[in-house]
Amino acid sequence: MNQRNFRKERIGIVVSNKMNKTIIVVNNRKIKHHIYKKFTNKITKYYVHDETNMSNEGDIVRIMETRPLSKNKRWRLVETIVKAK
Template sequence: MMERNLRKERIGQVVSNKMQKSITVVVERKVKHPIYGKFVRKTTKLTAHDERNDCNIGDIVKLMETRPLSKNKRWRLVEIVEKAK
């Protein structure tokens, strides 16, 4: 049970739900520029497993790292934090 607590979690916004049982989520992070010191926003697109096809575009979701489920899927949906308006 300890290993499950070490899994990474990310919060992001759903940008695509066209696949069956899969969603694409954009995760934003702030990185300090090595020379100028300014914090720059960087985005990463993650493909996640959505077992019940609950998510819609614009939802804010929480993802958890999991075993590889397909060629690109290494994340799964934990909960929908906020539904799209």
């Protein structure tokens, strides 16, 4: 019996919704340098499939990994956690 692994999930902020059915989500992390012990910010941008075009800039959303949907899109929108004001 072959079981699939769980899909990765991320929480991030929507920074762009200009494309049709696509949003760009940014995930900020703090990484500690292994020698200098200084924290630096690491920013990762995800192209996310938003079927209903409901997300706006500033929303905090949960995204999930999926099969490749286009050249850059490998994530899909699961839910909107906090709507932007």
